[in-house]
Amino acid sequence: MSASTSDWRSFRLDQSSAEADLQQLGKAKAALDVRVALSQDSARLETLSWALPGLYVDASKQRWDSEVVNALLQLAKEAGVPQAIADQFGGAPINHTEGRAVMHMALRGQASDAYEVDGQDVMPGVLDVRGRMLDFVDRVHDAHAHGRVTDVVNIGIGGSDLGPAMACKALRKFRSGPRTHFVSNVDGAHIEAVLAGLNPATTYVVVVSKTFTTQETMANAAIAKAWLEAGGATLSEQLVAVSTNLVATQAFGVLPAQTFGFENWVGGRYSMWGPVGLCIAVAVGRSNFELFLEGAREVDTHVRHTALKDNVPVMLALLGHWNQNVMGWRSHAVIPYAEDLSRLPAYLQQADMESNGKSVGRTGEKISWNSGAVVWGEPGTNSQHAFFQLLHQGTEIHPVDFVAFKAPTSGHDHMHELLLSNAIAQSEALLTGKTPAADEPHRLFEGNRPSTFMLFDALTPKALGQLIAMHEHRIFVQGVLWGIASYDQWGVELGKALANALIPEIRGEVAEGAHDPSTSKLVSLVRR
Ligand code: F6P
Numbered sequence: 001m002s003a004s005t006s007d008w009r010s011f012r013l014d015q016s017s018a019e020a021d022l023q024q025l026g027k028a029k030a031a032l033d034v035r036v037a038l039s040q041d042s043a044r045l046e047t048l049s050w051a052l053p054g055l056y057v058d059a060s061k062q063r064w065d066s067e068v069v070n071a072l073l074q075l076a077k078e079a080g081v082p083q084a085i086a087d088q089f090g091g092a093p094i095n096h097t098e099g100r101a102v103m104h105m106a107l108r109g110q111a112s113d114a115y116e117v118d119g120q121d122v123m124p125g126v127l128d129v130r131g132r133m134l135d136f137v138d139r140v141h142d143a144h145a146h147g148r149v150t151d152v153v154n155i156g157i158g159g160s161d162l163g164p165a166m167a168c169k170a171l172r173k174f175r176s177g178p179r180t181h182f183v184s185n186v187d188g189a190h191i192e193a194v195l196a197g198l199n200p201a202t203t204y205v206v207v208v209s210k211t212f213t214t215q216e217t218m219a220n221a222a223i224a225k226a227w228l229e230a231g232g233a234t235l236s237e238q239l240v241a242v243s244t245n246l247v248a249t250q251a252f253g254v255l256p257a258q259t260f261g262f263e264n265w266v267g268g269r270y271s272m273w274g275p276v277g278l279c280i281a282v283a284v285g286r287s288n289f290e291l292f293l294e295g296a297r298e299v300d301t302h303v304r305h306t307a308l309k310d311n312v313p314v315m316l317a318l319l320g321h322w323n324q325n326v327m328g329w330r331s332h333a334v335i336p337y338a339e340d341l342s343r344l345p346a347y348l349q350q351a352d353m354e355s356n357g358k359s360v361g362r363t364g365e366k367i368s369w370n371s372g373a374v375v376w377g378e379p380g381t382n383s384q385h386a387f388f389q390l391l392h393q394g395t396e397i398h399p400v401d402f403v404a405f406k407a408p409t410s411g412h413d414h415m416h417e418l419l420l421s422n423a424i425a426q427s428e429a430l431l432t433g434k435t436p437a438a439d440e441p442h443r444l445f446e447g448n449r450p451s452t453f454m455l456f457d458a459l460t461p462k463a464l465g466q467l468i469a470m471h472e473h474r475i476f477v478q479g480v481l482w483g484i485a486s487y488d489q490w491g492v493e494l495g496k497a498l499a500n501a502l503i504p505e506i507r508g509e510v511a512e513g514a515h516d517p518s519t520s521k522l523v524s525l526v527r528r
Contacts, residue, residue, distance in 0.1 A: 150178050240259070
């Protein structure tokens with residue numbers, strides 16, 4: 001599919017007649033009682049749920065209906081969602097503030113996908129690096145089998161940490177290689193705690209950084225390299241780098257043969273499908289990593305070729321818009337009923353909030369509607385004993401995504417029955433609520449609280465690939481509806497610059513600079 005320019009780039013929600021209709025509809029639907037709707041409308045469940053291979057998504061407990069869906073589909077058309085999707089897959093430079101195409105889908109692609117950036121098929125390059133990376137993984141597995149490698153430490157932050165860390169934990173049952181560890185924080189306590197238990201003679205260190213300039217990562221990488229050296233490690237084998245900046249990786253002392261590159265058309269938080277996912281491949285092995293990519297690729301095919309109304313990421317994006325901007329529910333809780341998936345909320349916080357936490361539109365004007373939701377969550381059932389009180393009885397509504405798996409995630413089948421009962425019961429309780437006796441008003445559960453239930457067959461590499469790719473596309477489509485640039489992250493720059501400027505002040509190397517009184521006081525309290 002070729003790239004083209006179209007209206008979606010200049011779409012503004014406040015000039016959309018479909019959005020005006022939706023706002024009108026919202027007034028009527030605010031009072032929609034989903035309990036009544038589900039009992040009276042026999043088609044509701046069918047209309048508001050979808051199936052993909054190995055996955056059932058039920059959004060029938062959300063406060064919407066087919067009338068709302070039709071209005072949302074109208075909005076998607078007005079916003080140019082189909083063209084935006086085509087342009088992304090066509091390699092158009094849709095990341096306009098950085099002048100880049102967005103082509104992370106190629107990292108999970110096959111030769112036949114022939115994805116193009118700047119008129120060049122990128123698949124040969126992608127497959128070459130993937131081949132080198134998976135050969136490396138085979139060698140590490142062989143060395144592991146012979147006791148020469150016991151541990152691999154991933155040093156990176158943000159997109160160079162959260163996805164791989166989440167996936168390595170999620171795929172615990174598929175582990176076959178050495179243990180994987182993750183160091184991200186610039187707090188020295190993080191690397192100290194991780195390295196304390198490891199032997200430098202049998203540990204590989206993988207420094208993952210798109211830019212290879214990130215303060216946290218470079219500080220941790222220097223410590224890890226020195227630790228390897230002091231421990232008599234063979235750096236030419238045990239030090240590995242993943243980056244787009246091959247000059248910097250070499251300057252850091254990583255051999256080209258130990259370096260895996262990728263291109264600027266891969267955003268950091270969308271990068272775990274390629275070399276940034278090296279530790280995932282190390283943890284689960286070649287074939288499981290390929291299944292992980294395959295699951296995501298299936299979703300790419302789905303999003304690209306499925307009509308809007310049956311397109312799951314598009315429908316979830318529209319639902320998110322409805323909840324955010326029409327119902328006015330500003331947060332989005334994600335509750336994985338799987339301990340292995342405990343890092344999913346943290347991963348999604350970056351994927352979603354770094355992408356869609358924007359208040360200036362693509363046209364350069366401030367937007368007057370809500371963009372990225374506050375994403376949060378913890379695994380069930382722990383979360384039930386923490387913040388579910390507020391979800392059930394708090395003053396505000398927070399839509400919930402339940403993520404659960406039919407197959408047990410452990411060898412303890414009877415516990416999986418408990419886990420699933422809890423997940424389903426919570427979605428039921430949020431919906432049905434409970435009317436208490438007159439003298440017990442504190443026992444009131446209003447109910448009619450919205451949730452979506454994602455039920456996968458099993459927590460497999462393929463299912464994980466599907467889940468993450470679904471969110472990636474959902475996030476992009478929401479950015480299109482909201483007219484924002486989902487693929488840049490300028491909002492993280494100011495803090496980085498100020499922190500760098502403060503370092504010499506805090507070290508006492510220069511005089512204290514001019515700050516506001518509050519900041520000045522803090523600097524003076526910690527200054528050496
Ligand atoms: O926090 C901002 C950010 O730029 C993220 O977008 C990125 O994933 C992370 O820092 C790490 O960047 P790098 O991979 O270049 O070290």
